[in-house]
Amino acid sequence: MPDTRAIIFDLDDTLYPERAYAFSGFDAVSSAFTTRLNAGFDLAARMRRLFDTPDRSRVFNAVVHQCNAPHPDALVAEMIDVFRRHHPRITLHPDADAALTRLKPSHKLGLITDGYAVTQHAKIDALELRPRVDAIIVTDDLGREFWKPHPRAFQEIADRLSVNPRHCTYVADNPAKDFVAPNALGWHTVLIHRPNAVHAQNPTAPTGAPRQTTTTLQSL
Ligand SMILES: [Mg+2]
Structure with missing residues (x-):
């Protein structure tokens, strides 16, 4: 230099x-939405797996789709908001x-x-x-x-x-x-x-x- x-x-x-930030955000989203999504699986673990696929930019869409949740677009928007505003570890x-x-x-x-x-x-x-x-x-x-x-x-x-x-x-x-x-x-x-x-x-x-x-x- x-x-x-x-x-x-x-x-x-x-x-x-940055990967740690994403995983921290997945934990926050999982805590906030597991009950509402009625997910029969570990939401955060599923999102971490999707992060390492070509679907990285569509992680929330993918899990909402897998849960057959109603109003998926509004739900995804809420999840993105929780992700962006969470206090990261x-x-x-x-x-x-x-x-x-x-x-x-x-x-x-x-x-x-x-x-x-x-x-x-x-x-x-x-x-x-x-x-x-x-x-x-x-x-x-x-x-x-x-x-x-x-x-x-x-x-x-x-x-x-x-x-x-x-x-x-x-x-x-x-x-x-x-x-x-x-x-x-x-x-x-x-x-x-x-x-x-x-x-x-x-x-x-x-x-x-x-x-x-x-x-x-x-x-x-
Ligand atoms: Mg950078």
């Missing part, structure tokens, strides 16, 4: 396993936890994350990240049009940290959208490979190739 003074992290599958990857502690005295630290605002803030609270970084931008707070790869969050956080873009590094996992803006702004960019990462197989966006890749934040 050449002459880096600020390190900005993505959240999902960079600092903690998630923990940092150990190397991320250690990196945040190790880098704090020598660098400005930040977070830029996409996703529904209520969901991302609940994750940030569960991981107790607010006192550990100097600036946080949940792009959804700016508006849906400012999710990555829009550059606004990257420009704003460099301003807030008072660090020149050429001294900023972005660390993230998704080559389809994470590195387009920071590359264009002259940041250094690092892709972290995580086993079982949700977006690991995504194709790399044009101009979105990371300048460096790693398998652990121990090397930062």
Whole structure:
């Protein structure tokens, strides 16, 4: 990381396993809906299994269908709402936890994350990240049009940290959208490979190739 003074992290599958968030959400949805669905099976276990199939994006539709529940569309919408608003039980990857502690005295630290605002803030609270970084931008707070790869969050956080873009590094996992803006702004960019990462197989966006890749934040 050449002459880096600020390190900005993505959240999902960079600092903690996104899969664990999904499983935590399945537990919350299972608690809320098992009785209403009259499910004759372990709802959370069924959802975890569906998560590892091509039906990943239709987990709730699939279990509602399997239960022959009435008004399936309304039910699925309610389940998605419970999932997005639940208080997750998630923990940092150990190397991320250690990196945040190790880098704090020598660098400005930040977070830029996409996703529904209520969901991302609940994750940030569960991981107790607010006192550990100097600036946080949940792009959804700016508006849906400012999710990555829009550059606004990257420009704003460099301003807030008072660090020149050429001294900023972005660390993230998704080559389809994470590195387009920071590359264009002259940041250094690092892709972290995580086993079982949700977006690991995504194709790399044009101009979105990371300048460096790693398998652990121990090397930062
Ligand atoms: Mg991510």
